[in-house]
Amino acid sequence: MAKSKIVVVGGGLSGLMATLKICEAGGEVDLFSYCPVKRSHSLCAQGGINACMDTKGEHDSIYEHFDDTVYGGDFLADQTAVKGMCEAAPKLIRMFDRMGVPFTRTAEGVLDLRNFGGQKNKRTVFAGSTTGQQLLYALDEQVRKWEVKGGVTKYEFWEFIKVIKNKEGVCRGIVAQNMNSMEIKAFRADTVILATGGPGQVFGRCTASTICNGSAVSAVYQQGAHIANPEFIQIHPTAIPGSDKNRLMSEACRGEGGRIWVYKDGKPWYFLEEMFPAYGNLVPRDVASRAIYDVCVNQHLGINGENRVYLDLSHIPAEYLERKLGGILEMYSEFMGADPRKVPMEIYPSVHYSMGGIWVDRKHNTNVPGLMASGECDYQYHGANRLGANSLLSAAYSGTISGPEAMHWAKEGEKGSALTDAELEAARQECVNDFENILTMHGEENAHRLHHELGDLMNQYVTIERVNKDLDYCFEEVKKILARWNNIGVTDHSHWANQEAMFVRQLRNMILYALAITKAARMRDESRGAHFKREFPTRDDEHFLKTTIVDYDPKTEEPQITYIDFDHSLIKPRPRNYAVAKKE
Amino acid sequence: MAEQKTVTFIIERQDGPKEKRYTQEFDVPYRPSLNVVAALMEIQKNPVTRDGKRVAPVVWECNCLEKVCGACMMVINGKAQQACCALIDNLKQPIHLAPARTFPVIRDLLIDRSVMFESLKRIQGWVNVDGTWDVKDAPRQNPYTAQTAYEISHCMTCGCCLEACPNVGPQSDFMGPAPIVQAYLFNLHPLGEYDKPKRLETLMQKGGITSCGNSQNCVQVCPKNIKLTTYLAQLNRDVNKQALKNIFNH
Numbered sequence: 001m002a003k004s005k006i007v008v009v010g011g012g013l014s015g016l017m018a019t020l021k022i023c024e025a026g027g028e029v030d031l032f033s034y035c036p037v038k039r040s041h042s043l044c045a046q047g048g049i050n051a052c053m054d055t056k057g058e059h060d061s062i063y064e065h066f067d068d069t070v071y072g073g074d075f076l077a078d079q080t081a082v083k084g085m086c087e088a089a090p091k092l093i094r095m096f097d098r099m100g101v102p103f104t105r106t107a108e109g110v111l112d113l114r115n116f117g118g119q120k121n122k123r124t125v126f127a128g129s130t131t132g133q134q135l136l137y138a139l140d141e142q143v144r145k146w147e148v149k150g151g152v153t154k155y156e157f158w159e160f161i162k163v164i165k166n167k168e169g170v171c172r173g174i175v176a177q178n179m180n181s182m183e184i185k186a187f188r189a190d191t192v193i194l195a196t197g198g199p200g201q202v203f204g205r206c207t208a209s210t211i212c213n214g215s216a217v218s219a220v221y222q223q224g225a226h227i228a229n230p231e232f233i234q235i236h237p238t239a240i241p242g243s244d245k246n247r248l249m250s251e252a253c254r255g256e257g258g259r260i261w262v263y264k265d266g267k268p269w270y271f272l273e274e275m276f277p278a279y280g281n282l283v284p285r286d287v288a289s290r291a292i293y294d295v296c297v298n299q300h301l302g303i304n305g306e307n308r309v310y311l312d313l314s315h316i317p318a319e320y321l322e323r324k325l326g327g328i329l330e331m332y333s334e335f336m337g338a339d340p341r342k343v344p345m346e347i348y349p350s351v352h353y354s355m356g357g358i359w360v361d362r363k364h365n366t367n368v369p370g371l372m373a374s375g376e377c378d379y380q381y382h383g384a385n386r387l388g389a390n391s392l393l394s395a396a397y398s399g400t401i402s403g404p405e406a407m408h409w410a411k412e413g414e415k416g417s418a419l420t421d422a423e424l425e426a427a428r429q430e431c432v433n434d435f436e437n438i439l440t441m442h443g444e445e446n447a448h449r450l451h452h453e454l455g456d457l458m459n460q461y462v463t464i465e466r467v468n469k470d471l472d473y474c475f476e477e478v479k480k481i482l483a484r485w486n487n488i489g490v491t492d493h494s495h496w497a498n499q500e501a502m503f504v505r506q507l508r509n510m511i512l513y514a515l516a517i518t519k520a521a522r523m524r525d526e527s528r529g530a531h532f533k534r535e536f537p538t539r540d541d542e543h544f545l546k547t548t549i550v551d552y553d554p555k556t557e558e559p560q561i562t563y564i565d566f567d568h569s570l571i572k573p574r575p576r577n578y579a580v581a582k583k584e
Numbered sequence: 585m586a587e588q589k590t591v592t593f594i595i596e597r598q599d600g601p602k603e604k605r606y607t608q609e610f611d612v613p614y615r616p617s618l619n620v621v622a623a624l625m626e627i628q629k630n631p632v633t634r635d636g637k638r639v640a641p642v643v644w645e646c647n648c649l650e651k652v653c654g655a656c657m658m659v660i661n662g663k664a665q666q667a668c669c670a671l672i673d674n675l676k677q678p679i680h681l682a683p684a685r686t687f688p689v690i691r692d693l694l695i696d697r698s699v700m701f702e703s704l705k706r707i708q709g710w711v712n713v714d715g716t717w718d719v720k721d722a723p724r725q726n727p728y729t730a731q732t733a734y735e736i737s738h739c740m741t742c743g744c745c746l747e748a749c750p751n752v753g754p755q756s757d758f759m760g761p762a763p764i765v766q767a768y769l770f771n772l773h774p775l776g777e778y779d780k781p782k783r784l785e786t787l788m789q790k791g792g793i794t795s796c797g798n799s800q801n802c803v804q805v806c807p808k809n810i811k812l813t814t815y816l817a818q819l820n821r822d823v824n825k826q827a828l829k830n831i832f833n834h
Contacts, residue, residue, distance in 0.1 A: 017716070035655065102734035133652055210646055335671070496600050500641050
């Protein structure tokens with residue numbers, strides 16, 4: 001019998017984890033990625049990965065990790081799914097350890113743990129300040145081993161364009177494009193897993209890599225996949241503002257004792273410590289970002305009147321900092337020309353992560369049969385706000401679920417008819433036609449400038465504080481950008497490594513994704529986790545303890561919003577208040 | 585109004601692997617802490633040369649812009665480095681950009697580094713774990729050894745060291761410093777050590793460590809400050825020991 005063929009799109013932590021699980025189950029993987037998988041965005045995660053290892057005498061428990069995650073997510077995450085993730089976490093850490101991840105160790109050689117936001121116990125395993133890089137490399141190496149053994153075929157520098165469904169509506173393949181030769185090709189698959197990461201580039205400047213544009217997610221959204229909770233965009237409190245990107249300054253800085261302050265009446269004001277005595281600088285990200293925003297924008301206390309505050313490590317011994325945070329301090333020195341070991345860093349919140357994404361069930365199936373999603377591109381695990389160091393965990397864990405389930409579907413799913421050669425060719429031809437049309441665009445607009453405008457709009461109106469009339473305005477403006485997309489002019493008309501034309505295609509997907517985020521934010525009239533409206537300052541469980549579902553309407557190209565119930569049966573929702581210690 | 589300060593770039597371009605190379609000059613508005621990738625992004629927004637010609641935007645590779653993915657390596661003013669952290673303020677102007685020609689050029693500054701990933705296969709750059717399942721325990725490790733492993737594990741396969749090495753190129757099949765030093769990384773791990781003899785055997789073969797001419801260029805350009813020459817020397821000793829062992833075991 002022929003081996004099951006699974007297409008995995010995306011070679012970050014989740015895609016690689018799924019790939020390994022599929023290989024181990026005897027399947028064959030075609031692994032597609034924009035870039036060599038070793039350069040995927042997972043490597044930008046710095047601070048660590050949460051797992052209840054309980055090696056610091058604090059009586060940490062898996063239940064506590066579970067409760068912190070649900071509470072931190074303001075009760076919008078599927079609780080059974082979160083519980084499964086927290087239970088699996090220590091096993092995943094041991095796996096990574098065996099694979100050779102150079103975790104930071106204690107003097108006696110066991111894995112060290114550090115504090116992270118929204119958690120009272122030391123629970124974050126780390127490799128200096130480059131944990132994501134180290135975890136990604138470990139899986140990259142294991143996948144390379146399978147490549148040699150012959151379970152994996154890599155398609156690096158291939159861009160996913162869309163899925164192909166058979167006449168029963170089951171996903172049975174994809175169309176992708178070689179980014180050098182520009183060849184567009186259709187591929188058959190028994191199951192397709194998208195593990196394509198977050199949509200940071202929809203906001204232009206953010207902490208994400210340039211490749212994190214949400215284009216693949218938007219493409220399947222346009223093909224009928226639900227997007228869930230897209231309005232929940234995490235704003236990381238501490239990033240180095242930059243004109244090309246905002247560079248992340250890890251939460252580990254605060255985990256290792258860093259303090260946030262501004263001058264008030266001529267004296268340092270440690271406002272997080274004053275506002276939230278129980279958690280201090282280690283409040284979750286949404287809480288810290290809102291406080292910084294308030295101090296700068298409403299109270300005008302930012303450094304030199306600008307939107308900046310201090311993140312201060314200068315009171316901590318340099319040797320300790322070097323060992324625990326080395327890499328990122330070097331990065332700050334390099335880009336900013338000041339040494340954080342000696343002077344406080346200047347930081348400001350930035351778009352960082354999407355809690356929302358493609359809707360999936362607990363096995364990571366989307367509503368499109370045969371299509372799965374895993375990693376940041378799905379919506380599971382984080383609810384309305386993600387805890388720091390839970391992203392590497394959810395990325396790796398989701399791969400351990402989606403991989404085996406992809407094999408299960410390949411063998412036992414109701415896949416319906418196989419794609420005929422004609423169907424395959426028709427799907428391919430459609431993508432070829434779209435691409436050829438882009439190559440002949442001769443309008444006035446520059447795609448990159450249009451993208452910049454999109455990012456400005458989204459950053460201004462759909463981040464920390466949201467106002468309904470502004471969201472209405474933003475939605476109309478983004479629609480204008482969508483219309484202006486048709487008036488783009490490309491200067492590169494070639495059929496070889498044409499990055500401009502590919503970007504034009506991605507940009508359209510980004511604009512449609514931006515509409516989904518904006519509309520979902522407009523409709524949710526409450527404040528929960530990362531979603532804050534002064535007009536509706538409290539959480540409204542009566543109306544909004546629900547998952548937002550966004551469907552694409554092909555006629556209007558606009559998002560349609562509905563709400564569905566989800567599982568919050570294990571921990572009863574309670575008010576979230578980080579000024580006091582958490583009560584269970 | 586004061587005149588807008590600009591930065592001039594002289595960029596070596598090439599439309600395809602077999603096409604002729606040519607240069608084009610671009611002016612980019614100056615701003616504080618501008619880096620080379622940010623400047624290339626400005627050119628994308630307005631792809632017009634200094635002499636007013638509208639051209640195709642420059643093609644290059646980049647991802648993270650934080651010096652961790654390794655994608656944006658290119659030759660800037662004659663030195664192989666990551667473009668994202670090459671700050672304009674630290675560079676002599678006009679700024680010359682060229683692809684790292686140790687590797688095949690795909691287009692403009694975009695190069696094909698797949699040979700490095702192939703070399704990682706050759707040196708068996710992985711710990712041979714039984715599987716992703718839980719086996720209850722992972723070995724404890726000496727924290728000092730783990731720190732050395734951490735240093736080497738920063739290698740982002742950017743290729744700076746290969747570009748700088750006089751022994752890497754069409755004249756030899758030398759794998760280059762980065763992939764070879766990765767063998768040292770896996771030999772350090774308590775489980776990875778089991779396959780140490782196999783990795784050393786590979787390094788004895790053609791293109792292995794004997795092709796290293798000890799020019800010391802690699803260690804000077806490594807953007808992650810990995811002590812490449814130290815580990816190459818250590819590996820050289822390990823390879824020699826292994827060779828002796830092989831003789832006496834026959």
